[in-house]
Amino acid sequence: EVQLLESGGGLVQPGGSLRLSCAASGFSFGNFAMSWVRQAPGEGLEWVSGITGSGSGTFSADPVKGRFTISRDNSKNMVYLQMNSLRAEDTAVYYCAKGSRNDYGMDVWGQGMTVTVSS
Amino acid sequence: FMLTQPHSVSESLGKTVTISCTRSGGSIAGHYVQWYQQRPGSSPTFLIYEHNQRPSGVPDRFSGSIDSSSNSASLSISGLKTEDEADYYCQSYDSVSWVFGGGTKLTVL
Numbered sequence: 001e002v003q004l005l006e007s008g009g010g011l012v013q014p015g016g017s018l019r020l021s022c023a024a025s026g027f028s029f030g031n032f033a034m035s036w037v038r039q040a041p042g043e044g045l046e047w048v049s050g051i052t053g054s055g056s057g058t059f060s061a062d063p064v065k066g067r068f069t070i071s072r073d074n075s076k077n078m079v080y081l082q083m084n085s086l087r088a089e090d091t092a093v094y095y096c097a098k099g100s101r102n103d104y105g106m107d108v109w110g111q112g113m114t115v116t117v118s119s
Numbered sequence: 120f121m122l123t124q125p126h127s128v129s130e131s132l133g134k135t136v137t138i139s140c141t142r143s144g145g146s147i148a149g150h151y152v153q154w155y156q157q158r159p160g161s162s163p164t165f166l167i168y169e170h171n172q173r174p175s176g177v178p179d180r181f182s183g184s185i186d187s188s189s190n191s192a193s194l195s196i197s198g199l200k201t202e203d204e205a206d207y208y209c210q211s212y213d214s215v216s217w218v219f220g221g222g223t224k225l226t227v228l
Contacts, residue, residue: 035217037163044222045155045163045208059215100168105153105210105217107174109162 002026002108004096009113012086020081020113022096027108030054030074033099035106036081038092038115048094049081052103063089086117120144122209122220129226134199138223140209141191150211152192154183157222158205166207167194199227 008020020036035050049060049070058070069082079096094113097106123141130136140152154167165174167183170192185192192211196203204227209220 037219044206045157045210045219047210047217047219050217061216095162100153100165104151104212105165105168106155106163107165107168109164112162 002098004098004108004110006094006096006110006113009094009115011116011118013119014087014117016086016117017082017084018086018115020083020094020096020115022079022081022110024077024079024096024098027098029077033103034070034072034079035097035099036068036070036079037095037097037106037109038090039095039112040089040092043092046092050099051079053099083115086115088117091115091117120211120213120218122211122218124207124209124220124223126221127224127226129228130199131228132199132201135195135197136199136225138194138196138207138209138225139191140193140220141189142211143190145213146187147185147190147192147211148187150213152183152185153210154181154192154194155208155210156205157208163208196225201227203227 005023036048051070067085072079096110098108100107121143151169155163156166157163171183180197206222208222
């Protein structure tokens with residue numbers, strides 16, 4: 001069974017940092033892109049960052065460019081999201097998601113991890 | 120680019136409903152559209168991929184299509200059930216990003 005398990009969320013002050021982790025199992029991890037998608041309270045889904053299967057390519061949405069960094073460790077089946085210079089508008093549930101065939105979408109999602117940015 | 124969905128739709132039990140997703144910037148036909156279902160309090164689930172393909176386990180009551188003339192995609196749900204009441208999101212991509220539509224809340228009357 002394919003599973004994604006996020007960890008590392010919590011409460012952080014504006015300007016602070018946090019690192020989210022996602023442990024993957026049940027599939028050939030290095031063969032698939034991975035993404036982070038967030039959902040602010042009462043809002044829709046927003047793609048945040050994506051990384052290719054090999055890790056050689058990373059992509060980020062404009063609101064987080066220069067502040068968030070996605071990475072992966074294929075030897076550990078882990079993907080990470082390093083979040084720096086956090087703002088109140090980054091408050092959201094963050095989902096780890098596995099890329100679908102040919103990476104057109106996301107076919108498996110984690111349970112989500114809450115990040116709250118507040119003083 | 121952007122994907123625009125209606126904020127909400129409603130339809131009666133047993134009927135058919137269609138949710139639209141219009142792409143502004145780029146061709147809908149040139150970039151596969153996916154659809155996701157999100158029930159309250161749950162993570163999104165993969166519903167339709169590559170415009171009109173269903174992952175295993177998704178009932179054939181759910182179908183996807185595109186209309187190049189209006190540069191839009193559609194999700195149709197037939198034989199509506201109470202369990203279909205959820206938020207539905209379309210999603211597509213370009214060379215450097217994935218984009219979601221704003222989501223449509225489906226109410227089953």
